[in-house]
Amino acid sequence: MPPQIPAPLNVDPHKVSVDFAFLVDAFREVLAEVGAGEVAAALPWGDHDPGLVARVDPRALTQALSIAFRLATLAEENASAQLRRRTEDESGLGAVSGSWGRT
Numbered sequence: 001m002p003p004q005i006p007a008p009l010n011v012d013p014h015k016v017s018v019d020f021a022f023l024v025d026a027f028r029e030v031l032a033e034v035g036a037g038e039v040a041a042a043l044p045w046g047d048h049d050p051g052l053v054a055r056v057d058p059r060a061l062t063q064a065l066s067i068a069f070r071l072a073t074l075a076e077e078n079a080s081a082q083l084r085r086r087t088e089d090e091s092g093l094g095a096v097s098g099s100w101g102r103t
Helices: 013-033 037-042 058-091
Strands: none
Touching: 013 037, 013 058, 037 058
């Protein structure tokens, strides 16, 4: 079977969104617990205060954004792995492009 172009979406966008929101909320709680509540409030997802961006330590905000983007990547990778597993369970190992089962 030739590859499909463009490639089909390999994640459930709703799952990624829900998981990422959960992870960012948990990250905000951790930041607040360690005394970085302003950094947490300046993160640009969900309830945030855009005015805080100029007032917080730019290094701390940059580090927090870096961690948040890593959390986004983890949410995407988890959703992709779960979709791949579900596809394999429903349609067999050969249903996933690039897998050993298809080869």
